[in-house]
Amino acid sequence: MGCCGVRYEGEGEACGSTALWVRRSDDGGHELDLVVPGIHCGACISTIEKGLKELPGLDEARVNFSLRQVRARWRDDAFDPDAIIDKLSELGYSARPFDPSEAGFHADDRQSAELLRALAVAGFAAGNIMLLSISVWAGAEGVTRDLFHWVSAMIALPAIAYAGRPFFRSAWAALSAARMNMDVPISLAVITAAMMSIYQAANHQQHAYFDAAVSLLFFLLIGRYLDHRMRSRARSAVSQLMSLSATGAVVLSDDGKRHFLPMDRLEEGMRVVVAAGERVPVDGVVVEGNSDIDMSLLTGETNPEAIAPGDKVHAGVMNLTGPLVIRLTARGEDTFLSGIIRLMAAAEESKSSYVRLADRLAGIYAPAVHVLAGATLAGWLFYTGFNWPLSLLTAISVLIITCPCALGLAVPAVQVVASGVLFRNGVMIKDGGALERLAEIDTVIFDKTGTLTLGEPELMETGPVSTEALAIAAGLAEKSSHPLSRALARAVAARGIIPEAVNGIREHPGRGMSGMWRGKKVRLGSLGWCEAEGQGGDHSGHPRLALAVEGRAPVVFTFTDSPRPDAAETIRRLRRAGLAVEIISGDREGPVRAVAEQLGIESWKAGWSPRQKLAYVEGLREAGRKVLMVGDGLNDAPALAAGHASMAPSSASDIGRTAADLVFLGSSLSAVWLAREVAVRARRLMTQNFVWALFYNVVAVPVAVLGLATPLFAAIAMSSSSIIVVANSLRLSLVGRRLRKGFRLAADDAAGEREEARRKAA
Amino acid sequence: MKVLLFLIPIALLLGLLGLGAFIWSLKSGQYDDLDGEALRILEDDDEKPPQ
Numbered sequence: 001m002g003c004c005g006v007r008y009e010g011e012g013e014a015c016g017s018t019a020l021w022v023r024r025s026d027d028g029g030h031e032l033d034l035v036v037p038g039i040h041c042g043a044c045i046s047t048i049e050k051g052l053k054e055l056p057g058l059d060e061a062r063v064n065f066s067l068r069q070v071r072a073r074w075r076d077d078a079f080d081p082d083a084i085i086d087k088l089s090e091l092g093y094s095a096r097p098f099d100p101s102e103a104g105f106h107a108d109d110r111q112s113a114e115l116l117r118a119l120a121v122a123g124f125a126a127g128n129i130m131l132l133s134i135s136v137w138a139g140a141e142g143v144t145r146d147l148f149h150w151v152s153a154m155i156a157l158p159a160i161a162y163a164g165r166p167f168f169r170s171a172w173a174a175l176s177a178a179r180m181n182m183d184v185p186i187s188l189a190v191i192t193a194a195m196m197s198i199y200q201a202a203n204h205q206q207h208a209y210f211d212a213a214v215s216l217l218f219f220l221l222i223g224r225y226l227d228h229r230m231r232s233r234a235r236s237a238v239s240q241l242m243s244l245s246a247t248g249a250v251v252l253s254d255d256g257k258r259h260f261l262p263m264d265r266l267e268e269g270m271r272v273v274v275a276a277g278e279r280v281p282v283d284g285v286v287v288e289g290n291s292d293i294d295m296s297l298l299t300g301e302t303n304p305e306a307i308a309p310g311d312k313v314h315a316g317v318m319n320l321t322g323p324l325v326i327r328l329t330a331r332g333e334d335t336f337l338s339g340i341i342r343l344m345a346a347a348e349e350s351k352s353s354y355v356r357l358a359d360r361l362a363g364i365y366a367p368a369v370h371v372l373a374g375a376t377l378a379g380w381l382f383y384t385g386f387n388w389p390l391s392l393l394t395a396i397s398v399l400i401i402t403c404p405c406a407l408g409l410a411v412p413a414v415q416v417v418a419s420g421v422l423f424r425n426g427v428m429i430k431d432g433g434a435l436e437r438l439a440e441i442d443t444v445i446f447d448k449t450g451t452l453t454l455g456e457p458e459l460m461e462t463g464p465v466s467t468e469a470l471a472i473a474a475g476l477a478e479k480s481s482h483p484l485s486r487a488l489a490r491a492v493a494a495r496g497i498i499p500e501a502v503n504g505i506r507e508h509p510g511r512g513m514s515g516m517w518r519g520k521k522v523r524l525g526s527l528g529w530c531e532a533e534g535q536g537g538d539h540s541g542h543p544r545l546a547l548a549v550e551g552r553a554p555v556v557f558t559f560t561d562s563p564r565p566d567a568a569e570t571i572r573r574l575r576r577a578g579l580a581v582e583i584i585s586g587d588r589e590g591p592v593r594a595v596a597e598q599l600g601i602e603s604w605k606a607g608w609s610p611r612q613k614l615a616y617v618e619g620l621r622e623a624g625r626k627v628l629m630v631g632d633g634l635n636d637a638p639a640l641a642a643g644h645a646s647m648a649p650s651s652a653s654d655i656g657r658t659a660a661d662l663v664f665l666g667s668s669l670s671a672v673w674l675a676r677e678v679a680v681r682a683r684r685l686m687t688q689n690f691v692w693a694l695f696y697n698v699v700a701v702p703v704a705v706l707g708l709a710t711p712l713f714a715a716i717a718m719s720s721s722s723i724i725v726v727a728n729s730l731r732l733s734l735v736g737r738r739l740r741k742g743f744r745l746a747a748d749d750a751a752g753e754r755e756e757a758r759r760k761a762a
Numbered sequence: 763m764k765v766l767l768f769l770i771p772i773a774l775l776l777g778l779l780g781l782g783a784f785i786w787s788l789k790s791g792q793y794d795d796l797d798g799e800a801l802r803i804l805e806d807d808d809e810k811p812p813q
Contacts, residue, residue: 042801065798116793117785124781128774144766151770 018081018260021097029059029075034084038093039068051091055083069098108232115225118163122218125159126211130715133211137712149201152210160194163217166224182362182408185369189399190216196396199389207393212400212714219722220408227412227432230419249281250274252325266328274324277481279316284326286311290509291322292482296449298634298653299586303543304483306510306526316634316653321482322509340637343614344659347642356433357686358411365407373398376705394707400714401704402697406721410689413729418682421733425740426665427675434661436686437645438679440626444574444672445617445643447631448585448592450651452567452599454667455632457484457543457559459491467497469555473547474499476513476524484545484559485513485524512545520550530554542591563595564669571599573673580625584613586635614638630672632656647672670740677739678732685732689725696721 018032025031039048045063048070052061057079061072072084081097088095132148140148164187171183190213197208251261252271266272266282274280276291292304295317304320307313313326373395380391415432422429429435446452474492477485478499492499502522505515512525523530523546530546532554548554571581583604585592592606605616617639620627629636629643632652640646640659648660657663664671700717703709787793 042804045798045801046805063798064795065801066795113788116788120781120784120788124777128777131773132770147766151774155774 018085018097022081025073029073030077030079030081032072032081032084033098034070034072034088034095035068035098036063036070036088036093036095037068039063039065039070044093047091048088048093051087052084055087058084070095112225112228112232115166115221115228118166119218119221119225121159122163122214122221125155125163126215126218128155129211129214133208133711133715136206136208145206146201146204149197149208149210152208153198153201156194156197156210156214159214160190160217163214163221164190167217167220180363180366182358182366185366185399186216186220186403186408188370189213189396189403192396193400196393200393207711209397209400209711209714212711212718215715215718216400216403216405219405219718223409223412226416230412230416230432268328270328272326272328274319274326276319276321276323279318280313280324280326282315282326282328284313284328286313286324287327288325289322290511291324292320292510294318294320294483296455296633301449301587308510316655321480321507340610340634340655343610343638344641344655347614347618347638356411357436357683357690358407361407361690369399369402372402372701372705379705380707390707394705397707397709397714398701398704401700401709401717403718405718406689406693406696406725409722409725409729410693411686413726414682414685414689414732417729417732418678421678421735422662422675425671425674427671428663428665429675430661430663434645435679435682437626437661438628438676439683441579441628441645441676443580443582443620443625444628444630445582445584445620445639446601447633447636448583448595449561449587450632451630451636451649452583452595452669453561453563455561455651457487458562459487460542460558460560465555465557468500469547469549470495471497471500472502472517472522472549473524473545473555473557475502475517476505476515476522476547479505480507480513484543487559488524488545488557517549522550523548527556532556560594561591563599564667566668566670568599570669570673571601574676577673577676579628579676584608584616584639586610586613586633610635610638614642617642628672628676631660647675674739678735681732681735685729689728692724692728693721 021032023031036048038044045065048063049061052058052070052072057076058072058074059076060074061070061084063070070084070088072081085095085097129152132152136145136148167183167187167190170181171187174181174184193209193213193216197210197213200206200208249261249266249272251259251266252273253259258273271287272282272284280293286307286309288309290306290308292306293313294304295301295314298314298316307324312329313324376398377391377395380394381388384390411432415435418435419429419432449455470492474489474497477489477492480486489499500517502515502517505513507513508525508529511529512523514521514523514525516522525545527533527544527546530548532546532548543559545557545559546554547557574581580603581601583592583596583601585604585606586608587606589606592604596602596604605612608616613636617627617629621642621644626644627642629639629646630648631637631640631646632649634653634655636648637653637655637659640648640656645662646660647662647664648656650657650663650665652660652663662675664675696717700709700713703713792799
């Protein structure tokens with residue numbers, strides 16, 4: 001399985017209590033859902049299913065490729081569910097138990113299935129009634145026509161009662177809260193159309209609107225279903241990312257045993273084990289072990305920090321070099337995380353509630369329709385000398401004609417296409433409202449570490465360092481998993497230098513590595529430990545390593561966090577689109593200034609706390625600016641929540657991903673520009689759709705008000721306007737690839753120009 | 763026009779049959795993993811019959 005077997009970083013060995021996630025299935029057996037993020041090709045499906053089939057006692061294992069999940073069922077009570085996880089890791093997949101009800105999957109599925117069933121029923125009814133209606137329009141008369149009308153009624157009434165429920169429910173909820181939404185005129189139109197048609201059929205009249213009532217529901221349900229599907233797909237993608245992170249911690253009990261406990265079972269004073277390379281799951285105090293921690297998600301600080309017993313650690317930091325045992329401290333109000341959550345809640349609250357385009361329009365549209373229908377009724381009553389049946393008939397046909405069929409499709413159709421385009425380009429969007437907000441932004445604020453940059457250090461050009469020194473340093477660095485060591489080894493390999501052989505290498509957590517090279521003691525580590533303080537020039541704020549060889553002057557290596565690929569081009573394009581671009585970072589001034597200069601951003605702030613970031617974004621908002629906040633860390637989360645729109649890379653902290661409206665995969669920052677571009681185009685298409693829907697009304701309403709709208713007219717007008725709106729929305733799907741290609745070409749051009757300039761300078 | 767008395771119920775019955783089949787397929791989870799089904803069809807490693 002060459003393409004599979006990817007092991008995901010930060011996945012600890014889940015020990016013990018998988019049993020907590022096992023459910024009773026309907027048939028009395030056991031059922032367990034596992035998230036397996038490594039599933040990504042057809043071969044993975046058969047590998048996993050065949051592999052799990054070998055487990056004795058397990059009855060069924062089925063991979064859900066779309067959700068990257070495995071569902072296992074068994075009846076044998078003695079079967080140990082941990083065996084599944086062990087088997088999967090043997091096959092090369094890391095897996096985590098998962099509770100679907102926790103992520104809201106069940107409720108979501110049920111709703112989606114209900115909409116789909118309603119859609120099927122409405123489609124069936126619309127098709128059959130249309131068949132009968134066409135016969136009527138074609139000239140069926142007398143008893144035949146009445147028969148057709150009654151058969152239509154027999155199909156239409158149960159279908160409306162069933163398929164109309166989503167609209168009736170929502171309309172009722174709005175009315176009982178004394179509000180108005182699009183579903184009120186829809187429900188009114190459908191119900192009155194059905195009632196009037198029965199009256200018409202009973203009186204042997206020519207015109208019945210059964211087909212209009214049902215096909216209205218059919219079209220609207222398509223829009224509703226698309227809308228729902230888009231949201232649930234985005235949500236499942238985001239929660240998939242989330243479920244990768246620790247939902248518990250490995251706890252060391254007094255008898256020395258290790259158990260994996262879910263978050264809500266952790267208690268103060270428990271001892272939690274954190275392996276090297278794992279994120280610290282809780283706030284605590286180190287009781288055993290020395291290590292370095294990477295706080296970049298919390299503070300934006302790029303330089304790893306050494307810690308020893310007695311030091312405090314916060315949830316979310318990455319433990320780099322040595323295993324740690326930490327004692328869980330208070331989980332109450334005073335933890336770092338809960339402080340951030342409080343700030344976020346405040347930011348969400350103060351964020352002015354954004355009214356979506358469709359709802360804003362519905363606010364005008366729904367009353368207008370009712371007034372129009374009412375006026376038509378009054379006018380006709382007056383005109384015909386209180387001929388109630390005829391006046392009601394005309395008023396109802398106004399309601400049916402104006403019913404926002406195209407309007408109901410205008411937004412969801414565009415959103416589905418837009419989210420599809422974004423999805424294919426590695427951007428996941430949480431809801432349609434975010435797309436609309438993203439189109440309105442005028443300022444983009446980036447965090448630095450992990451957002452503008454990759455969050456991975458890279459060796460800077462160090463000037464006069466001998467090849468030998470690099471080779472020795474690489475010999476030591478190769479054996480360490482510290483990010484700076486890895487960066488050094490990478491850089492040396494890239495220069496084509498073969499590392500020197502160093503023997504007897506020992507890792508000193510929190511300090512560095514030592515070993516023997518040609519009989520001399522060599523050390524690679526912090527400047528203090530290598531007695532290299534004050535050397536290597538002024539690179540304050542940049543992470544540094546020193547190499548000390550016995551009997552020689554120490555050498556200092558300086559690292560920098562390099563910008564994401566395409567960052568410069570992305571920023572240039574955002575600028576050209578007329579957006580202000582700024583950086584606010586929690587990192588120190590030196591690295592922030594370096595990145596800002598490199599990318600040509602004049603406005604930058606360094607060393608800011610989460611509270612300052614939040615205050616800044618809120619200040620801009622109060623000044624009337626619409627901010628897109630792009631950030632990844634825990635420290636950005638409040639600002640993300642406060643921004644008009646927000647984006648986070650998929651490598652962000654959980655809380656950052658949760659706070660963001662959009663999450664982008666991959667390392668290229670071009671996603672920010674692309675998402676904004678798609679959002680702007682989507683908004684343009686939505687507006688076009690609305691204009692079309694209104695134009696349709698301008699033409700159709702006078703016809704209806706004058707009492708000339710026959711059921712045939714209604715059917716043609718409604719279907720054609722819906723089809724036009726959907727076709728217009730589909731144009732967006734052509735845009736995605738073109739945008740991407742345009743970006744690639746421009747980025748290549750820009751790189752070429754830079755290369756040219758460099759050559760000239762040299 | 764007597765033929766209508768047969769044809770309409772037959773047409774409706776057939777339509778209902780289709781609707782029923784769709785709802786059944788929805789209930790039995792055939793739409794749960796559309797991407798996965800697209801890949802499964804390419805697997806040609808059925809278990810071999812006993813020799």
